[in-house]
Amino acid sequence: MKIDVLVVGAGFAGSVIAERCAAAGRTVLVIDKRKHIGGNAFDELDQHGVLVHRYGPHIFHTNSVSVSDYLSAFTDWIPYDHRVLAKLGTELYPIPINQTTVNKLYGLSLDEAGVAAFFERTRELCNPIQTSEDVVLSSVGRDLCDKFFRGYTRKQWGLNLSELSASVAARIPVRTNTDDRYFTDSFQKMPADGYTKLFARMLDHHNIRVQLSTDFREFRKHSSWNLLFYTGQIDEYFEFKLGKLPYRSLRFEHKHMPAVDQFQPVGTVNYPNEQDFTRITEFKHLTGQKQSGTSIVREYPQDEGDPYYPVPRPENQELFQKYNALSAKERSVLFVGRLAQYRYYNMDQIVAAALKTTQLALLESPLSEPLTV
Numbered sequence: 001m002k003i004d005v006l007v008v009g010a011g012f013a014g015s016v017i018a019e020r021c022a023a024a025g026r027t028v029l030v031i032d033k034r035k036h037i038g039g040n041a042f043d044e045l046d047q048h049g050v051l052v053h054r055y056g057p058h059i060f061h062t063n064s065v066s067v068s069d070y071l072s073a074f075t076d077w078i079p080y081d082h083r084v085l086a087k088l089g090t091e092l093y094p095i096p097i098n099q100t101t102v103n104k105l106y107g108l109s110l111d112e113a114g115v116a117a118f119f120e121r122t123r124e125l126c127n128p129i130q131t132s133e134d135v136v137l138s139s140v141g142r143d144l145c146d147k148f149f150r151g152y153t154r155k156q157w158g159l160n161l162s163e164l165s166a167s168v169a170a171r172i173p174v175r176t177n178t179d180d181r182y183f184t185d186s187f188q189k190m191p192a193d194g195y196t197k198l199f200a201r202m203l204d205h206h207n208i209r210v211q212l213s214t215d216f217r218e219f220r221k222h223s224s225w226n227l228l229f230y231t232g233q234i235d236e237y238f239e240f241k242l243g244k245l246p247y248r249s250l251r252f253e254h255k256h257m258p259a260v261d262q263f264q265p266v267g268t269v270n271y272p273n274e275q276d277f278t279r280i281t282e283f284k285h286l287t288g289q290k291q292s293g294t295s296i297v298r299e300y301p302q303d304e305g306d307p308y309y310p311v312p313r314p315e316n317q318e319l320f321q322k323y324n325a326l327s328a329k330e331r332s333v334l335f336v337g338r339l340a341q342y343r344y345y346n347m348d349q350i351v352a353a354a355l356k357t358t359q360l361a362l363l364e365s366p367l368s369e370p371l372t373v
Contacts, residue, residue, distance in 0.1 A: 002224050003029050008216045009231030011039020012347055013337035015202045016070075016354035017229045022207035024362050026227075030203065031214040037203060040308065041195040041347065048256045050283060050295040051194050055308075056250060057268060057281040057297075058195060061185040062348035068187045070355065074201040077189035078288050082182040083266040086148055088273070095270055096182065097140060097148065098175040105147075115176040132169035133161035139174050152272035156301050157248055157311065165312040167344070182268075190286055227361065231337035233307055234323045242322050245342060247307030251300040253277070258293040276300055310342045317342075334361055 005021045007014045010032040018028045036042050040055040059082045062068055085092040093101045099115045102108060110118060122141030126134035132153065136145040145161070149169065153161050161169070173184075181188075191198045203210055216232060217239075230237055235245045257263060267285035271277060277298040284294055310316070320342040327335050336357050338345045345353070 003027075004225065005029070005227045005229070006031070006223070006225040007229045007231070008032075009039060009337065010034075010037040010199065010203070010210060010212070011231060011337070012041060012350045013231040013340075013354045014039070014229065015199045016351055017231075017336065017358045018208050019202045019205065020355065020358040021362065022205040026207065026362070028205075028208045030208060030210045031216060031219055032210075032212050033215045035213050036196070037210060037212070038196045038199045041199075043194045043196050046254070046256060046295055048258065048293055048295065049291060050256065050293070051287045051289060052254060052283050052295050052297065053195075053281075053286075054252070054254075056252060056299055057283075057286060058347065059183070059188075059267075059286065060190060060347055061183040061188045062346075063185050063187065064348055064352055065187075066355070067348045067351045071191075071198065071351065075198040076192040078192050079188070080190045080286060080288070081188055082268070082286075083180055084182045084268045084270060084279075085264075085266050086152075086270040086272055088147060092265070092269065093148075094180040095148065096173050096175055097144060098180060099178045100180065105144075112176045119174070119176070129166050131162050132164040132166055135166050135169035136161060139169075148272050150272075152270060152278060155272075155276070155278050157309075158301065158303060159311070159313075163313065165314065165317075167312050171344070190288075194287070226332065228333045229358070229361075230333060230335050231340050233339045234320070234327060234335055234342060237335075237340075238323060238326055242326075243319060245319055245323070246311040246313075246316055247339075248309040248311055249302050249305030250308050251302055251305065253298040253300065254295065255297070256293060256295045260294050261292060263294050263296050307339055310338065310344060312344060 004027040007018045007028060007030045010030050014030055018030045021028045041058045042055060043051055043053045046052050084095045086095045093104060099110065099112060102115050102118060103110055119140055122143065123139060124137040124141055126138045129135055129138060136149050150161055153164065157164060263282045264280065268279050268281045270279045277300050280296050280298050282294055282296045334357055335341060336354050337350055
């Protein structure tokens with residue numbers, strides 16, 4: 001089978017690429033090994049009518065007007081400011097650490113300047129900063145590090161803070177004010193009808209065909225294409241010839257409580273220490289649904305299973321760069337997305353990368369003759 005544009009993966013990267021190629025007049029086939037579109041952002045109504053994110057919470061936020069404008073062509077939005085609490089013992093504290101966190105934890109009544117001075121006294125400056133432990137100690141000191149970061153990191157990554165690149169902890173800010181929003185981006189909203197409906201509208205084009213439950217490793221044996229956009233694992237594309245890149249996976253434990261209207265006060269509560277799971281998310285906070293009963297999910301990080309997070313360590317980045325060098329030699333193949341670029345992308349960053357890559361690719365690879373799929 002000869003294909004014009006083949007897109008491997010029907011998540012954010014793949015769907016954006018397919019839509020842009022189709023809008024430019026290209027014939028596109030999208031394949032995905034899962035039985036649904038949407039990748040890890042896939043959501044659906046559970047059997048109790050609650051809209052749940054099957055692969056953990058996906059909170060959309062961006063400072064990019066071009067990204068929000070692009071996606072707004074395929075969805076309406078509802079406002080949502082994500083808030084996260086961390087449970088220590090029986091008490092809940094705002095995360096990221098802010099003025100309220102410090103005052104409640106230590107029985108203080110500091111203002112913004114007082115909290116800034118508190119951090120100055122407690123931080124342990126590390127020079128140079130190389131690991132996530134260096135980042136946290138230099139920011140808030142050892143006690144807050146031990147209470148909020150050390151145990152959570154060990155569960156989330158299966159590694160100590162000192163074994164992770166600085167980029168991991170650098171993603172989490174520390175505030176001296178009382179702003180308890182997890183993100184501060186100018187655009188923080190959720191798709192009104194859910195992510196899956198957004199993807200379905202993106203892929204609803206006469207130039208796009210979607211083929212699910214299709215593994216690229218088998219598909220490539222009997223197909224050819226003019227242009228390939230690959231959004232899966234880069235090491236899998238090359239059949240792991242240089243070794244496997246480490247990814248962290250998750251196990252999700254979904255639960256519905258018919259007699260409970262609200263399980264927790266915010267969308268997500270982190271459990272940094274005692275429990276095996278890292279966090280609990282209650283979906284009605286995210287979606288704004290109004291109905292009786294509620295649905296939650298607990299997340300259990302693990303090594304085996306579907307790849308969710310590239311593990312940010314220097315030796316892993318070194319191996320990726322070797323695969324990246326191989327990818328540069330692939331003719332008419334472009335690698336886009338978290339797994340293909342072995343990068344801890346947010347959703348808006350994936351959309352931006354997909355838009356840019358597709359624009360450049362269409363300029364460099366014009367269709368020489370019409371093909372049908």
